[in-house]
Amino acid sequence: MHRTELDGVTVSWQDVSEDVHASLVFGVGTRDEGVDRIGLNHLVQLLVLDEISSEADQHTTFVDTAFTASGTPGEVAAHLAECCAVLADLPLDRLDEIAAQADPGDLVVSLGLELGDSCRDPWGSLLARRLGTAGAGVARWPAVPYAAFTADEVRAHAARFFHAGNAALGLSRAPWPGLEIPLPPGPRPDHDAVAARTAGWYHDEVVAPGIAVTAAAGPLAMLVLGVLRIRVNDALDEAGFDCWTNEWSTPVSASTLEIGLGVHYSGKGRTRDSALAAAILWEQLRGIATTPPTPDELDEAIDWMAAEDGIGLLPIEAKASLLSPSDEFGADDIAAARGLTPHDVSGAAASWLGSALVVVPTGTEVDLAGLARIGCPVGTFAPQGKVLKPSLWRKLRRGDDEHLVLADDAIHHVRDGAVHSTPFSDAILVEHGTEVLLGNVRHGCLTDVTAFGAAKTIGVRLPDRRWRITR
Structure with a gap:
């Protein structure tokens, strides 16, 4: 693999095909979005694809966002130039329309999480438990409804991450005359180090x-x-x-x-x-x-x-x-x-x-020699508030004393005297089909609260963008 530099962008290339294949990669992924901006990279991609004249593949992962193309040298050069020109001055006049038409489910496919139930993907759970709201710990949670993103935050996100200082190009041949990467300059962003939690x-x-x-x-x-x-x-x-x-x-x-x-x-x-x-x-x-x-x-x-x-x-x-x-x-x-x-x-x-x-x-009994059981911090006191009781079916199935208490500043899940508290600022509600799931983004945990009939009661109390509906 050979490396050179073009217009401030590192280019890796190797002769592997008669057709030219190119992958323009930016060092920004889900880990850089934060829990209340999940989906921004995907939305930027959709805005770019709406403006360019040629079809192209694109993907976003936990760590990168990429545009790929193939064809003749002239076709690939034209495609890359178009992408870069759009990113340099991202048109937002059709933002509302594109956001409304977007399918956030495409992001789940791109990330490689469980297609039918991404919140329950084991790797998403492990990252959320280990990292909380830092870095890739947010990848467990569904995308924000794209219509919630404002033009200012889309523009700021593109300016911070989609520039020459945060880009690299992979090519299936050496760069050729006429190939340009006309991206604006910019500093390579830092990716904050994340302290892993207890095993x-x-x-x-x-x-x-x-x-x-x-x-x-x-x-x-x-x-x-x-x-x-x-x-x-x-x-x-x-x-x-x-x-x-x-x-x-x-x-x-x-x-x-x-x-x-x-x-x-x-x-x-x-x-x-x-x-x-x-x-x-x-x-x-x-x-x-x-x-x-x-x-x-x-x-x-x-x-x-x-x-x-x-x-x-x-x-x-x-x-x-x-x-x-x-x-x-x-x-x-x-x-x-x-x-x-x-x-x-x-x-x-x-x-x-x-x-x-x-x-x-949940509900699986295991005996893993040498590995201790861990869990979220719990207490024994639940303050006064609106009490939500589970369905009779859930009570009969579990056979324990369980209810939710919606207090002034938190949701308390009470089960057999143990109280797991989730401040509203840490809460996220996911409606997945007929299921209702309550998450604590700081703990990384998820609880099925479908049987409490609590979606609207909880959702209206949450911060903006924390009530998410998937299909």
Whole structure:
């Protein structure tokens, strides 16, 4: 992979195709939006695509936002010039119309979260529990209704993040005469370091279990994740699960990543045994720390990470030149990984084991040896307020004393004498079909309150943009 600079933008290129493929990447993702601006990057993309004359792909992730195109050198150059010209002076005269037509569900697809129920994605839960409202911790929550965004905040967001100082370009050939990246200059924004929280296992509203560890960025993280994927998938198959796993690597500081796996079920019956699935995740991670991977496992892990073809590597290498660390492992990581030993990988896993975090679906009873149960802080006192009681069905199903108290400044979930309090400033309400879910963005937790008939009663008391409806 070659690198050069064009108009203040780092360009990574490699001859891999007769057609020209280009990926213009900006170092801004969901982690930079904050809980009350989720979706801004996607909206900026839609505004750009509305103005340009050619069709193009686009995506936004936890850490980046990209525009891609392919064609002849002239077509690609014209497309990039159009994108840059629009970003340099973003037209907002059709903002209301585009925002009204937008489908925030496209953002869920782009982020790679659980399609049918993104709030219950295990990786989103793990990040929210670990990071709260900081960085990628907000990715669990649905996008803000795009019509709520003002022209001023869209314009300010574009000016802060979509400029030459925060851009990189991946090309399938060397830059050619006539290719320009006419973006305005600007400083590369800082991505705040995030302090990870306590390790352990916890209950949450998730579709299936997941596991995360805080790892030093680099090739060892890549290999630990790769070996974990191999061993977990083999163990799940042997246990008869009908499921798949998503592997994740999410930057949380200039030197650390959250790496891990989320399980997603596709079958029924025993294949939805979340206690067994959680035990497999935990035991296989511990196993790497005590039983070094075989050379074959290391080769398979490296081959898996190196599986992208030349065109697929373009955005990965562009991101690698822009973000440190990135959320994907590039050619330098893969090359360095080939020089590491099984004991290097085992030692890294052992050193990170103390940061392990496991989520299991609410109601799942697990026994994970060496991993303590954790939870949100609770008290025993609930102040006076409007009391919302659950349906008779929920009372009979759970058999406990449960109700909500809406006080002047907080929502209190009372269950068997334990009081979990959510200040209105930390609350978020998600209506997902017929379900109503109450979240605490600071704790990262989610509670199903459908049976309380509480959507409107709670929603009208929340700060602007915290009542979100998904379809």
